[in-house]
């Protein structure tokens with residue numbers, strides 16, 4: 394591995410830079426390429442002929458597979474239309490694991506069969522022996538009454554207090570809607586989306602590479618979770634924004650475990666960390682109460698509690 398690339402944000406063409414990365418040397422590759430929809434990027438024309446676009450995509454997909462370790466994972470985010478072309482190609486050079494449907498929650502207005510999900514293709518280099526960790530997300534709850542939406546019927550005593558193991562449909566992570574939380578970029582992804590993929594398929598210290606970093610989402614997620622990153626973009630302005638954001642990024646840990654947090658709420662954890670993490674949560678004595686009580690503490694209770702040994706304080710769960 395070319396050590397100079399590690400923990401670096403590189404200005405350059407995705408394919409040219411990936412060619413400098415050794416075979417089988419990266420633990421996870423994630424790509425969120427231009428969608429060829431005529432989006433207004435700062436430095437790049439997002440409109441190619443269909444064949445030209447697909448041929449170009451095959452070149453960087455091939456590089457991603459080449460540099461990924463045998464134990465590693467390859468993820469590609471796009472709209473379903475382009476993912477069908479990617480999957481047809483990737484099926485020849487890697488192993489299909491899942492098509493994750495990310496329902497980014499657009500308003501159901503406008504037209505029927507409104508495109509309302511993005512896809513994330515997950516491939517591995519090997520059919521077996523790839524890294525994978527079970528992941529839990531928070532229980533989906535009614536916004537007003539906080540009741541768990543899923544009906545557990547007679548199995549309420551088996552509910553995990555934090556939340557269920559995730560499926561391949563993700564509805565709990567939203568696109569960045571507020572201008573104040575966005576950079577000047579037309580399609581910035583939310584950090585918790587990348588954190589979930591990273592927690593699922595890598596370990597602390599592993600290397601994550603993103604050939605189209607934009608304003609830094611994947612690199613920030615990697616640093617928050619104690620992983621290394623290699624970030625590439627062709628646009629000097631996005632490279633600059635990414636570098637500035639990374640210097641301000643700190644690891645996110647509770648009781649020694651890396652977790653994904655958004656707006657002070659824990660969004661994703663690893664199943665294997667639950668035993669340690671639950672020491673930091675206030676869980677109702679009757680497990681059935683979790684159905685209508687999100688775990689954690691209310692603000693008045695935090696004042697009276699003494700969570701001094703926990704890092705950061707137990708309020709992080711509510």
Ligand SMILES: C[S@@+](CC[C@H](N)C(=O)[O-])C[C@H]1O[C@@H](n2cnc3c(N)ncnc32)[C@H](O)[C@@H]1O
Pocket residue numbers: 405406407408425426427428434436437578580581582583604605606607608609610611625626627628631
């Ligand atoms: C969909 S955006 C990625 C957004 C990113 N996931 C984020 O959350 O900010 C695609 C990015 O690819 C970059 N790009 C376009 N062509 C490129 C190329 N040939 N090599 C490297 N980056 C390129 C664009 O500048 C843009 O920032």
